[in-house]
Amino acid sequence: MSLALLLLACGPSPAQDPNTHVLVVGAGLAGLSAARVLHDAGVSVTVIEARDRIGGRTWTADVDGAAVDLGAAWLHGTEDNPVASFGEAHGLSTTRDNLDWTTLYDAAEERALGEREREQMDQAMSGFERDLDALKREIGDGTVAQARDLWLADEGLSGLDARLATHAIDQWMVELTYGSPVDQTGMAWFWDEEDLAGGDHFPVGGYGALVEAMAEGLDIRLSQPVEAVAWHADGVQLDTASERFEGTHTIVTVPVGVLRAGSISFDPALSSDRLASLERLDMGNLEKVVLRFEEPWWSGCMEYVAADLGGAFPEFYDLSALAGEPVLVGLYGGRFAREVQADWSDEQIVDGALAVLAELRGQAVPEPVASAVTRWTSDPFTLGSYVYLPPGASPDNIEALAEPEGDRLLFAGEGTVSTMYGNAHAAVLSGLREARRLGVKRPQTPGWEEL
Ligand SMILES: Cc1cc2nc3c(=O)[nH]c(=O)nc-3n(C[C@H](O)[C@H](O)[C@H](O)COP(=O)(O)OP(=O)(O)OC[C@H]3O[C@@H](n4cnc5c(N)ncnc54)[C@H](O)[C@@H]3O)c2cc1C
Numbered sequence: 475m476s477l478a479l480l481l482l483a484c485g486p487s488p489a490q491d492p493n494t495h496v497l498v499v500g501a502g503l504a505g506l507s508a509a510r511v512l513h514d515a516g517v518s519v520t521v522i523e524a525r526d527r528i529g530g531r532t533w534t535a536d537v538d539g540a541a542v543d544l545g546a547a548w549l550h551g552t553e554d555n556p557v558a559s560f561g562e563a564h565g566l567s568t569t570r571d572n573l574d575w576t577t578l579y580d581a582a583e584e585r586a587l588g589e590r591e592r593e594q595m596d597q598a599m600s601g602f603e604r605d606l607d608a609l610k611r612e613i614g615d616g617t618v619a620q621a622r623d624l625w626l627a628d629e630g631l632s633g634l635d636a637r638l639a640t641h642a643i644d645q646w647m648v649e650l651t652y653g654s655p656v657d658q659t660g661m662a663w664f665w666d667e668e669d670l671a672g673g674d675h676f677p678v679g680g681y682g683a684l685v686e687a688m689a690e691g692l693d694i695r696l697s698q699p700v701e702a703v704a705w706h707a708d709g710v711q712l713d714t715a716s717e718r719f720e721g722t723h724t725i726v727t728v729p730v731g732v733l734r735a736g737s738i739s740f741d742p743a744l745s746s747d748r749l750a751s752l753e754r755l756d757m758g759n760l761e762k763v764v765l766r767f768e769e770p771w772w773s774g775c776m777e778y779v780a781a782d783l784g785g786a787f788p789e790f791y792d793l794s795a796l797a798g799e800p801v802l803v804g805l806y807g808g809r810f811a812r813e814v815q816a817d818w819s820d821e822q823i824v825d826g827a828l829a830v831l832a833e834l835r836g837q838a839v840p841e842p843v844a845s846a847v848t849r850w851t852s853d854p855f856t857l858g859s860y861v862y863l864p865p866g867a868s869p870d871n872i873e874a875l876a877e878p879e880g881d882r883l884l885f886a887g888e889g890t891v892s893t894m895y896g897n898a899h900a901a902v903l904s905g906l907r908e909a910r911r912l913g914v915k916r917p918q919t920p921g922w923e924e925l
Contacts, residue, residue: 487913488723489517496912497522497712497719499700499738500727502530503898504886506688507556507905507922508725513692514918515909521692522712522719524699524855528689531729531856531888532898534682537766538844540799543680544762545850546898547803551670556902556925557684561677563921564687571674573791576774579834581781582637586836591638598639599646601629603665610661615865618648618664619657641779645788649808652896653758653859656808660865668893676796681898695719699855700728704741705882723882725908727901730875730889731757731857745879751871755889757858758896759811763787763804763827764846770800771840778834785810787830802831807859815851823847860896861889869893876904884908 488494489512496512498505501523509519527533531545549568552558561568578587602609602625609621622643626636647665648656677684695717702713703724712719728738734752744752776790787810791803804827806814814823824845832839850856861872869892876890886908891900906917906925917923 489515489909489913491722493722494518494912495520495721495723497710497721497724498727499703499712499724500524500530500887501528501689501694501696502727502887503532503557503685503688503901504888504890504905505530505725505727506685506692507560507902508727508886508908509692509694509905510688511906511909511914511917511919511922512912515914517912517914519693520719520721521689521694522698522700522714523694523696526697528694528696529682529685531850531860531901532681532685534680535764535846537764537797537801537846538799540764540766540793540797540801541680541682542764542766542793542797542801542803542846543682544764544846544848546681547676549675549677550897550899552672552675553670555670555672555899556906556922557677557899558672558675559925560688560902560919560921561684564684566683566687567678568675569678569796571676574774575777577772577776577834578779579777580634580637580779581786581833582779583634584833587638587779591634594635595638595642595646598631599642601625602639602643602647606665610664613661616661617657617865618643618659618661621661621664622656637779641788644808645785649785649810650760650789650805652862653760653807653811654756654862654864655812658756658864660863660867662865663863663868666869667895670894670899678796700738702739702741703883705880710882723884723912725884725886725905727885727887727905729757729856729858729887730755730861732855733875735854735857737854740879740883742879745877747874748877748879751867751874754864754867754871755861755875756864756867757856758807758860758862759815759851760805760807760859761811761815761850762846762848763806763823765802765804765824765827765831765842766844767800767802767840768843769840770794771837772802772831772835776802776831776834778830787827790827790831790834804830811851815849820845820847862896876907878911884911
């Protein structure tokens with residue numbers, strides 16, 4: 475136990491002190507859950523949010539009448555998932571992910587593939603998973619791309635077989651999961667995170683409803699990017715361009731990308747441990763392109779195995795049933811996302827996705843009536859999708875980000891949970907963790923009493 479924690483554990487806790495006023499930086503899931511629990515325990519809280527909306531990396535947008543999540547969309551597991559338990563306690567339902575994968579297309583052979591090839595990809599993924607420990611021993615501090623090449627060689631795969639296995643490993647396991655380029659993703663701790671049981675689900679109506687329920691009754695100040703955080707023996711002080719906020723404690727929940735960029739100044743400066751960890755970690759680049767059509771001209775979800783293995787728009791989810799309108803969501807990450815995000819306009823991204831769809835379906839594709847293009851990579855309040863471990867980084871670096879500095883400056887966010895970073899539930903658990911650190915032993919919030 476750190477000295478700060480020991481001191482917090484010995485005296486009357488901040489949550490019991492009527493003078494406590496907590497300033498939470500960021501109204502994403504981590505900030506809202508910390509604020510919710512503190513507020514429900516009778517602690518005075520103000521949430522200071524840079525954007526003109528709450529939710530952070532959850533954002534249910536209206537794309538011409540279709541509610542589509544531009545950030546988090548799935549609940550990955552429902553058991554012991556605080557997002558699920560909160561939703562259930564607040565009358566919000568979820569629906570099982572029953573997406574139907576109808577089309578698998580190989581661009582190198584310019585043809586649609588069948589069930590057999592899809593099974594081959596499943597087998598490649600489970601084979602690579604099975605051999606992870608041995609590969610980790612061989613690759614050491616190298617990358618997943620090196621491990622994948624070694625594995626393909628060991629398995630004697632070439633041609634289409636190698637391409638399918640590569641797609642399953644590169645896209646399914648790395649670029650669409652961690653958002654990171656496969657040749658920059660560290661092998662040492664790859665695939666080690668904890669999975670929650672219960673399967674993938676969607677919140678009905680999107681994450682927006684959950685976030686609204688979490689924020690109800692909280693004091694939230696929008697459009698206030700925090701520029702400076704200062705803390706001293708008596709309290710904390712946060713400066714935005716137009717206001718100064720004073721409190722007794724602050725919980726900073728901004729993404730790792732924002733901390734890495736140094737756009738918030740800290741006085742005293744952040745510890746060398748935290749700075750070294752920030753240096754080692756990086757943000758992935760998962761992005762979406764949403765295409766809302768007048769009429770459905772396809773059926774089911776589609777998968778595109780690129781000829782050059784660059785990952786060009788590898789997946790299109792059919793969200794029509796959930797969104798209530800004909801909608802496809804293209805998901806892409808890794809190196810392709812980095813290039814596209816840096817160089818392409820929104821129009822080029824939409825056109826690029828439509829071109830892949832036309833090739834994949836072998837037909838002319840109608841113009842969408844509306845579209846949405848995400849820019850998490852360049853958004854100054856995120857700067858990437860979520861944290862990942864490049865070679866040389868370890869879960870200890872994420873643990874270091876969860877540590878408070880002194881007893882007034884606390885941190886939360888998905889990138890502070892070493893066992894399940896990159897997930898909505900990690901963000902909520904981190905918020906509950908920091909509320910607990912301030913002395914809320916038993917949350918009063920419906921759905922979180924047991925956590
Ligand atoms: C494209 C995409 C898809 C995803 N899909 C899933 C999924 O399906 N399932 C899943 O479980 N997870 C998914 N995730 C991850 C999930 O969205 C995040 O892990 C989670 O929402 C992070 O919550 P957070 O509170 O830690 O951070 P955030 O939501 O980023 O909240 C931080 C808040 O801080 C604010 N902020 C930043 N800088 C400042 C500042 N200077 N001053 C004040 N406020 C500031 C931000 O505006 C933001 O509101 C996805 C993420 C992305 C990007």
